[in-house]
Amino acid sequence: MEGDLIDAGLSLWREVELFLRSMTSPWRIYQIGIILALLAVAHVLRIVVGRRLEDWVRRRDGWPRWRLRLSVIVIQRLRGLFFVALIWATVWIMREVTWPSRSYVLGIAATIATAWMAVSFGAQLIRNRPLRRMVTWGAWIYIGLLYLGFLDGATVFLDSIAVTFDDFRISALSVLKAVVVTGVLFLGARLILRILIDRISRSEDISPSMRVLATKALQVVFFGSAFVIGLRAVGFDLTGLAVLSGAIGVGIGFGLQKVVSNLVSGIIILLDKSVKPGDVISLGDTFGWIGELGARYVSVVTRDGREFLIPNEDLVTGQVVNWSHSDDFVRIDLNFGTSYNDDPHLVRRVAVDAAKTVPRVLANRAVACHITAFGDSSIDYVLRVWIRDAHEGLASIRGGIYLALWDAFKDNGISIPFPQREVRMLEKAPDVTEERQA
Structure with a gap:
C-alpha cells in the first residue's frame, strides 16, 4: 500500500517535471510573458471600467x-472577462500570422480561463457561500489538471491514498467522487424543489399547514434520495452505514427525547391543522400571530415586534387559544358602568351607536349591550363587538x-x-385621666 502511494507520487511528479521542462523553450516563455501582460491589461481595464460601471x-x-x-x-468578474476576451483575440491573431505551435500555451490558458469563468458564473446558483467556494475551487482544480494533462496522474495518486477494512476499501479518490456527485445531486434537488415549492405556495387549493407539510416532505425525500444515490453511485456500501446509524440512533435517542417529541409534535400540528401560518394565538402570556411552522418550533410574532420560538410540544400538550382556527371573527367584551341616575335604555343605545363608529368594528355583525349587575355605585354593562383582524x-x-x-357619554350627559369617600372629623374627646380624677 505504501509502495503504491510512493510510485503514484513519483509518477505524478515526473509528469509535472516534464511539463515544466517543455515550458523552457523560447517561444513558450514568450507566450507566458504575453499571458502576464494580458493579465496586467485586464487589471487596468477593471479599474477604469469597473468604477464607471458601478456608478452607472x-x-x-x-x-x-x-x-x-x-x-x-x-x-466582480470584470478582470476575468477582460482577460478571456483579450487572450482569445491574441490567440486568433497569433494563429493568423504565425504557426499554431507558437500559440499553444496561449490556447491552453484561454481554454482554462474560459472554463473557470463559466464555473464562476454557474456557481452563483449555490446560495450557501462556503459550499459555493468549495465547489468553485474543486471545479477549477479539476479543469486545470484536465487541460494541463495531469488528471490521470492525479487520479492514480488519489486512488493510492486508501484505507482498507476487510473487504471494504475507501480511498481519497472515492471520497472526492462521492462529494462531487452528491453535491451535484443536491444542487439539482435544490433547483427542482424551488420550482415545486413555488407552485405549492401559490396553490389556493392547499391549506397553509398542508403546504408546509408538503414542503418538508419533499425536502426530506429529495435530499435523502440525493444523499443515498450519490453514495451508491461511487460504490459505497450502505449496509454497514445503516447498522451503524441504527446503533447510534439507539444510543442518542434517550438524550434527544425532547427533540424527537418536538419533531413528532410538529408533524401532528401539520396533519391536524390545529394551527397554521397566519393564525392569531394566545399561549400563556404570549399573544401574536404565527409566522412560521418549523420542524422543532413555531415562530410567534407579537405586536411589539418580538418573535417567540415556542416548542411544538407546548402547542400539542398545552392549552392554546386560536383566535382564527375555524374563521377569523373574534368577539370582544368590554365592561363599564354608569350612574343610577342615567336611563339604562339610553345608555345601551348610545353605547351601541358609539361602538359602530370605530372603524375595525364589524357593522354587519350584531353589536350588543347588556346589563350584567346592579353594583354598589353603578349599573354594570357589557358591550360586545366583533372584529376580524x-x-x-x-x-x-x-x-x-x-x-x-x-x-x-359626554355628549349625552x-x-x-367612581368611588367616593366622605371623611368626618369628630370633636376632641374628653381626657379619660381627668374624668377619673374627678
Whole structure:
C-alpha cells in the first residue's frame, strides 16, 4: 500500500517535471510573458471600467433585484472577462500570422480561463457561500489538471491514498467522487424543489399547514434520495452505514427525547391543522400571530415586534387559544358602568351607536349591550363587538371603543361613577385621666 502511494507520487511528479521542462523553450516563455501582460491589461481595464460601471448601476433605481444582483456578479468578474476576451483575440491573431505551435500555451490558458469563468458564473446558483467556494475551487482544480494533462496522474495518486477494512476499501479518490456527485445531486434537488415549492405556495387549493407539510416532505425525500444515490453511485456500501446509524440512533435517542417529541409534535400540528401560518394565538402570556411552522418550533410574532420560538410540544400538550382556527371573527367584551341616575335604555343605545363608529368594528355583525349587575355605585354593562383582524392587536381596538364611549357619554350627559369617600372629623374627646380624677 505504501509502495503504491510512493510510485503514484513519483509518477505524478515526473509528469509535472516534464511539463515544466517543455515550458523552457523560447517561444513558450514568450507566450507566458504575453499571458502576464494580458493579465496586467485586464487589471487596468477593471479599474477604469469597473468604477464607471458601478456608478452607472447605482443610478438604476427601478431595476429589479435579480438584475442588480447579476450586475454585481459581472462587475466582480470584470478582470476575468477582460482577460478571456483579450487572450482569445491574441490567440486568433497569433494563429493568423504565425504557426499554431507558437500559440499553444496561449490556447491552453484561454481554454482554462474560459472554463473557470463559466464555473464562476454557474456557481452563483449555490446560495450557501462556503459550499459555493468549495465547489468553485474543486471545479477549477479539476479543469486545470484536465487541460494541463495531469488528471490521470492525479487520479492514480488519489486512488493510492486508501484505507482498507476487510473487504471494504475507501480511498481519497472515492471520497472526492462521492462529494462531487452528491453535491451535484443536491444542487439539482435544490433547483427542482424551488420550482415545486413555488407552485405549492401559490396553490389556493392547499391549506397553509398542508403546504408546509408538503414542503418538508419533499425536502426530506429529495435530499435523502440525493444523499443515498450519490453514495451508491461511487460504490459505497450502505449496509454497514445503516447498522451503524441504527446503533447510534439507539444510543442518542434517550438524550434527544425532547427533540424527537418536538419533531413528532410538529408533524401532528401539520396533519391536524390545529394551527397554521397566519393564525392569531394566545399561549400563556404570549399573544401574536404565527409566522412560521418549523420542524422543532413555531415562530410567534407579537405586536411589539418580538418573535417567540415556542416548542411544538407546548402547542400539542398545552392549552392554546386560536383566535382564527375555524374563521377569523373574534368577539370582544368590554365592561363599564354608569350612574343610577342615567336611563339604562339610553345608555345601551348610545353605547351601541358609539361602538359602530370605530372603524375595525364589524357593522354587519350584531353589536350588543347588556346589563350584567346592579353594583354598589353603578349599573354594570357589557358591550360586545366583533372584529376580524385580531392580528392587528386587541389593546388598540379596546382603547378605540372606550374612547368612543367617553365622547358619546359626554355628549349625552351620561356619567361614569367612581368611588367616593366622605371623611368626618369628630370633636376632641374628653381626657379619660381627668374624668377619673374627678
